[in-house]
Amino acid sequence: MRLLPKASAELARAAPVALAARVLAALAVGAAPVAVAWLTRQAIDRLTEHQVSAAEVPLIALCLFGAAAATAQYLGVYADRELGRRTAQHALGRLFGAVVAPVGVAELEDPGFQDRLRLAQQAATGGNALLAQQFIGGAQSAVTFVGFLVALLPVSPLSAALVLASAVPAVVAQARLSERRVQVQSQVSPQLRRQVFYSSLMLDPRAAAEIRLFGLGPLFRGRMVSELTRSQQQERTVDRATLRVDSLLALLTGAVSAAALLVTAARVGQGREPVGDLVLLMAALAGVQGALAGLVSQIGGVGPALALYGHYDAVVGARPVPGPAPEPSTAGGLPGPLHTGIQLRDVWFRYHPDQEWVLRGVTLSLPAEGSVALVGLNGAGKSTLVKLLCRLYDPQLGSITWDGVDLRELDPAALRRRIGVLFQDYTTYALTVAENIAVGEVSTLPGAERPDTDGGARVRAAAAAAGVDTLVAGLPDGYGTMLSRTFAATSTAARRQDRPEGRPAAHPGAGPDVGRTGVALSGGQWQRIALARALLRRDADLLILDEPSSGLDAEAEQQVHARLVELRARRTSLLISHRLSSVRQADRIVVLRGGRIIEQGDHDALMRSGGAYAELFRTQAAGYQLAAAEPSGGAGR
Numbered sequence: 093m094r095l096l097p098k099a100s101a102e103l104a105r106a107a108p109v110a111l112a113a114r115v116l117a118a119l120a121v122g123a124a125p126v127a128v129a130w131l132t133r134q135a136i137d138r139l140t141e142h143q144v145s146a147a148e149v150p151l152i153a154l155c156l157f158g159a160a161a162a163t164a165q166y167l168g169v170y171a172d173r174e175l176g177r178r179t180a181q182h183a184l185g186r187l188f189g190a191v192v193a194p195v196g197v198a199e200l201e202d203p204g205f206q207d208r209l210r211l212a213q214q215a216a217t218g219g220n221a222l223l224a225q226q227f228i229g230g231a232q233s234a235v236t237f238v239g240f241l242v243a244l245l246p247v248s249p250l251s252a253a254l255v256l257a258s259a260v261p262a263v264v265a266q267a268r269l270s271e272r273r274v275q276v277q278s279q280v281s282p283q284l285r286r287q288v289f290y291s292s293l294m295l296d297p298r299a300a301a302e303i304r305l306f307g308l309g310p311l312f313r314g315r316m317v318s319e320l321t322r323s324q325q326q327e328r329t330v331d332r333a334t335l336r337v338d339s340l341l342a343l344l345t346g347a348v349s350a351a352a353l354l355v356t357a358a359r360v361g362q363g364r365e366p367v368g369d370l371v372l373l374m375a376a377l378a379g380v381q382g383a384l385a386g387l388v389s390q391i392g393g394v395g396p397a398l399a400l401y402g403h404y405d406a407v408v409g410a411r412p413v414p415g416p417a418p419e420p421s422t423a424g425g426l427p428g429p430l431h432t433g434i435q436l437r438d439v440w441f442r443y444h445p446d447q448e449w450v451l452r453g454v455t456l457s458l459p460a461e462g463s464v465a466l467v468g469l470n471g472a473g474k475s476t477l478v479k480l481l482c483r484l485y486d487p488q489l490g491s492i493t494w495d496g497v498d499l500r501e502l503d504p505a506a507l508r509r510r511i512g513v514l515f516q517d518y519t520t521y522a523l524t525v526a527e528n529i530a531v532g533e534v535s536t537l538p539g540a541e542r543p544d545t546d547g548g549a550r551v552r553a554a555a556a557a558a559g560v561d562t563l564v565a566g567l568p569d570g571y572g573t574m575l576s577r578t579f580a581a582t583s584t585a586a587r588r589q590d591r592p593e594g595r596p597a598a599h600p601g602a603g604p605d606v607g608r609t610g611v612a613l614s615g616g617q618w619q620r621i622a623l624a625r626a627l628l629r630r631d632a633d634l635l636i637l638d639e640p641s642s643g644l645d646a647e648a649e650q651q652v653h654a655r656l657v658e659l660r661a662r663r664t665s666l667l668i669s670h671r672l673s674s675v676r677q678a679d680r681i682v683v684l685r686g687g688r689i690i691e692q693g694d695h696d697a698l699m700r701s702g703g704a705y706a707e708l709f710r711t712q713a714a715g716y717q718l719a720a721a722e723p724s725g726g727a728g729r
């Protein structure tokens with residue numbers, strides 16, 4: 093409950109008008125049944141006393157009240173929906189601002205954080221609005237409950253006291269159940285996350301081929317349903333307990349009502365009380381029962397909704413809220429152009445304290461304007477080292493410096509602006525070609541906060557450098573082609589007819605064109621788009637290429653490497669590749685094994701020393717020679 097003021101303040105910030113309207117509507121709707129019952133009693137008493145003209149005032153007021161209550165009800169429904177929309181907009185904006193704010197990515201790999209994030213997302217998409225609805229709904233029920241109790245007092249003080257007494261255990265029981273609901277909510281989060289994982293896997297076109305080929309559909313479907321069943325089982329237990337409590341409450345208040353009604357009916361029959369009293373009692377008992385049931389259930393709902401808010405608050409509260417136009421962070425010093433180089437000193441790193449060290453005392457220098465190549469077997473730690481250079485993680489021991497300054501002392505965003513990188517597991521965005529390249533430098537994206545007027549030309553130049561310009565020219569909409577078939581829209585055929593065959597249409601930088609069919613690229617084509625993205629930062633001081641040509645055909649690989657040799661001249665570069673023919677031109681080749689550097693030098697020196705590199709190189713070369721020596725036609729059989 094200590095979160096309540098904070099949650100209320102957040103709701104008031106997100107949707108002040110909708111919240112105020114919802115509160116006013118709730119108070120009016122809560123008070124209306126009491127007023128209607130009281131006016132009905134007045135009217136009936138006048139009519140039974142044959143004062144027809146005196147009954148007109150309460151009757152007219154009754155109609156006006158009915159109309160006002162109905163309007164308030166409609167206003168409440170609208171305000172509820174508006175509250176839902178505005179709080180979701182506000183909270184999702186904050187939540188995702190907080191999710192992308194951290195410098196590193198370790199948090200997102202933590203299952204506990206992912207569970208919390210799922211709950212926080214639930215709060216943002218509807219939970220926060222639900223909290224307001226539960227609370228305001230509770231206030232509305234409380235107004236009706238108290239109103240009818242007050243109305244009951246003069247007519248039947250005993251039944252008023254009994255109804256009040258029966259409310260106490262019901263409220264206590266609901267509060268306890270609410271705590272159990274909160275526990276269950278957290279317990280089922282991992283199961284629901286796995287359920288979402290299996291369902292998205294079955295919906296993912298990239299997984300569709302394997303799922304069909306290996307017949308995985310029934311397995312994943314079964315696992316999805318079983319995760320859902322397990323989570324529902326826990327929720328069902330609490331729902332059944334709630335049903336028992338609510339039913340008991342209904343029986344109790346029903347018995348009180350029956351007794352009170354029988355007693356009052358007898359007194360009216362004896363002429364000791366006016367008929368209006370019986371009418372008021374009937375309305376009051378029904379109203380008080382309904383209001384109590386509503387109040388109790390809303391009390392039960394506030395706990396889980398507040399707990400969801402707690403998860404949301406824990407995610408957003410820990411981080412600054414990024415403004416609409418992110419300013420360069422002042423979290424550290426701004427790195428200048430690289431003059432001397434980058435130095436790793438005795439760097440130790442592991443992903444988690446429970447896991448093995450991935451890097452074990454790596455000392456390495458990347459001299460300014462020098463080209464270094466990193467080679468080693470799978471799992472040696474090459475990509476990990478790249479991630480450390482980009483500050484996606486920090487070393488647990490040792491240091492990495494940029495011209496002598498520790499990376500941790502530098503502003504991460506400014507540091508990253510000085511790096512052009514192609515990750516081994518690059519991302520394929522369901523965006524246009526132009527955007528897929530332009531994401532490498534935000535300012536070249538259409539609609540950027542501070543757009544680069546030269547953005548289109550830069551995108552084209554990067555595409556040419558990556559050797560992807562000819563491919564783009566052949567796409568249906570050139571740089572405006574959507575690189576996803578998932579977002580294909582409806583009017584494609586009509587639009588296609590308007591266009592001459594193969595004409596490259598949109599200029600680079602054009603946004604996605606809803607209405608055109610997207611295209612699917614091959615793995616190698618995607619890799620070249622990703623390479624263009626990395627090359628977009630033409631002034632990057634450090635160019636990192638992690639397996640830039642693993643998916644390319646022999647001709648494309650040769651072309652790309654020839655271009656990269658040119659591009660890497662006069663700039664600091666780090667190249668990772670398993671194809672040793674492509675690293676031989678590097679100034680220095682570093683061999684990593686089990687997280688340690690086991691040898692380094694240029695190609696000739698390493699070959700002369702006859703160590704691990706020479707062995708790897710000869711093994712690869714022998715493989716090619718063997719393949720070349722095989723009789724032709726063998727591969728086709």
Ligand SMILES: Nc1ncnc2c1ncn2[C@@H]1O[C@H](COP(=O)(O)OP(=O)(O)OP(=O)(O)O)[C@@H](O)[C@H]1O
Nearest residue numbers: 201443450468469470471472473474475476477516
């Ligand atoms: N996010 C992660 N969380 C935990 N362990 C990881 C993570 N990424 C990589 N590892 C582990 O770190 C080790 C080194 O991985 P890394 O990707 O750096 O190797 P690599 O040399 O680039 O291999 P490859 O040649 O296959 O690309 C591996 O044992 C891997 O399982």
